[in-house]
Amino acid sequence: MTSTTVNTEVMKKPLQPGRWLIYGILILFALIYLMPLIVMLLTSFKTSADIRSGNLMSLPTEWVFDGWIKAWGSACTGVNCDGIKGYFWNSMQMVIPAVLISTMMGAFNGYVLAKWRFRGSDLFFSLMLFGCFIPFQVILLPMAQSLGYVGLANTTAGLVTVHVIYGVAFTTMFFRNYYVSIPDELVKAAKLDGAGFFTIFFRILLPISKPIFMVCVIWQFTAIWNDFLFGVVYSAGDTQPMTVALNNLVNTSTGVKEYNVDMAAAILAALPTLLVYFFAGKYFVRGLTAGVVKG
Numbered sequence: 001m002t003s004t005t006v007n008t009e010v011m012k013k014p015l016q017p018g019r020w021l022i023y024g025i026l027i028l029f030a031l032i033y034l035m036p037l038i039v040m041l042l043t044s045f046k047t048s049a050d051i052r053s054g055n056l057m058s059l060p061t062e063w064v065f066d067g068w069i070k071a072w073g074s075a076c077t078g079v080n081c082d083g084i085k086g087y088f089w090n091s092m093q094m095v096i097p098a099v100l101i102s103t104m105m106g107a108f109n110g111y112v113l114a115k116w117r118f119r120g121s122d123l124f125f126s127l128m129l130f131g132c133f134i135p136f137q138v139i140l141l142p143m144a145q146s147l148g149y150v151g152l153a154n155t156t157a158g159l160v161t162v163h164v165i166y167g168v169a170f171t172t173m174f175f176r177n178y179y180v181s182i183p184d185e186l187v188k189a190a191k192l193d194g195a196g197f198f199t200i201f202f203r204i205l206l207p208i209s210k211p212i213f214m215v216c217v218i219w220q221f222t223a224i225w226n227d228f229l230f231g232v233v234y235s236a237g238d239t240q241p242m243t244v245a246l247n248n249l250v251n252t253s254t255g256v257k258e259y260n261v262d263m264a265a266a267i268l269a270a271l272p273t274l275l276v277y278f279f280a281g282k283y284f285v286r287g288l289t290a291g292v293v294k295g
Helices: 003-012 017-044 048-053 066-073 085-115 121-131 136-149 156-180 184-192 197-208 210-226 229-234 242-251 259-292
Strands: none
Touching (some): 017 259, 048 259, 085 156, 085 210, 121 156, 136 156, 136 229, 156 210, 184 197, 210 259, 229 242, 242 259
């Protein structure tokens, strides 16, 4: 009997009552978790009159895109009424270099700490781990002074620097634990063949590091894109990221409150991270199970 025949018979087997119960509970909790997103989507496509006359879960009487258009191009965020599109690109300019730099630095650190151990390397790794647990609020003042000394205050480059420094502790931990699970004999054999530090890293370890790269990229992208505190403290004016603009838009008290615009702006702010998890979420789980929890 072939494996295809066995799989077909398993698929045709009727579900047991216990299995139906499990599926029912899972669907119920999924709907509960999705309820805020459903409300946001429905509200974003309603007119202001429709929102005030109906209830949260009702379908729009007329599907309109006015809220999305205004949120993107003409909604007021404080005194600026150019929508959130400019801040969206600010976040892109911040998150892409910050993710790439912190991930590569974490890869190098993890490689050294796992395969090129030196005296005090364990203490160094422990101190790096300590950096994962430092609250954001603790570093606000010293980081602000440091950015001022080097001329990066209120700039996108300054925000990138802050996120790289704060995120490198996490990426180092991920890569170090992943590389510890790789046999040392692989590196020793490469050394016997004459491979050096960078050759081993770029030609042997990097090609097999795709799972942990995906973990770090998703982790850092989510943390940096959704950050509000660093954005509001270390940026100003045209350099502010998306999350700060969203806060300003929602709290702008001029005129009538437009909930459809607020909901559309909130979905636009969350859209990049939703897409990242939708297209790369399976790699995140594979990367975690491939070694990030080992060592």
